[in-house]
Amino acid sequence: xxxxxxxxxxxxxEMGQEVTLRCKPISGHDYLFWYRQTMxxxxxxxxxxxxxxxxDDSGMPEDRFSAKMPNASFSTLKxxxxxxxxxxxxxxxxxxxxxxxxxxxxxxxxxxxxx
Amino acid sequence: AQKITxxxxxxxxxxxxxxxxxxxxxxxxxxxxLFWYKQPSSGEMIxxxxxxxxxxxxxxxxxxxxxxxxxxKSANLVISASQLGDSAMYFCAMRERDRRxxxxxxxxxxxxxxxxxxx
Numbered sequence: 001x002x003x004x005x006x007x008x009x010x011x012x013x014e015m016g017q018e019v020t021l022r023c024k025p026i027s028g029h030d031y032l033f034w035y036r037q038t039m040x041x042x043x044x045x046x047x048x049x050x051x052x053x054x055x056d057d058s059g060m061p062e063d064r065f066s067a068k069m070p071n072a073s074f075s076t077l078k079x080x081x082x083x084x085x086x087x088x089x090x091x092x093x094x095x096x097x098x099x100x101x102x103x104x105x106x107x108x109x110x111x112x113x114x115x
Numbered sequence: 116a117q118k119i120t121x122x123x124x125x126x127x128x129x130x131x132x133x134x135x136x137x138x139x140x141x142x143x144x145x146x147x148x149l150f151w152y153k154q155p156s157s158g159e160m161i162x163x164x165x166x167x168x169x170x171x172x173x174x175x176x177x178x179x180x181x182x183x184x185x186x187x188k189s190a191n192l193v194i195s196a197s198q199l200g201d202s203a204m205y206f207c208a209m210r211e212r213d214r215r216x217x218x219x220x221x222x223x224x225x226x227x228x229x230x231x232x233x234x
Contacts, residue, residue, distance in 0.1 A: 031220055033220065042224055042226055042227070043206070043222075043224040045221050045222065048221075050220075056221070089158060091160060095220075102148050102150075102167070102210070103150065103162050103165055104150075104162075104220075104222060105162060106152070106159065106160035106161075106162070107159075108158065108159045109158050109159060109160070111158070
């Protein structure tokens with residue numbers, strides 16, 4: 001089975017530009033998570049969805065960040081306008097709601113650099 | 116507040132030897148889950164092993180085992196017969212509880228331990 005798929009793998013953009021990160025969770029998984037990893041803050045959860053519905057977005061840093069999940073197989077994380085401090089690795093993860101499905105499986109990440 | 120502590124910023128181990136990576140956690144919950152992830156230099160996060168707080172036996176997955184000591188609130192990762200490909204960053208994580216005590220899906224991560232396997 002395919003794992004979590006993220007695109008693009010790398011993104012370089014200029015300050016002020018809109019950035020859209022994409023994620024396809026593992027088929028059949030009910031939960032989707034967006035994480036950000038930086039040297040200063042480590043790994044932090046931004047938002048997560050259950051059955052396409054946003055459940056907790058308390059980790060979203062500010063209004064410049066938005067996330068959507070229009071269907072069970074696709075989610076986007078958008079930053080508009082982007083700033084240099086948004087430079088980080090953004091991970092998408094998913095897990096099942098089935099018994100024993102505790103584990104979150106991560107995608108390869110998107111390395112974002114905002115100049 | 117719940118917290119994960121990894122006190123070893125970096126470690127060396129000789130190839131084919133065993134190594135233990137430390138993880139302690141702080142929680143007042145009775146039910147929780149502990150995870151270990153590996154992050155090689157390529158950047159992806161790879162799930163290694165999971166331990167539930169009510170699991171009576173230590174979790175094992177191939178060369179990985181989790182030394183779970185509940186009373187001491189430690190969940191150390193043991194890698195047996197280290198290989199060069201084990202060189203990576205290793206993160207310990209715990210599933211968090213929300214303020215009302217309900218289970219959440221949030222994972223809180225430690226700061227990681229960088230393991231270098233020497234030939």
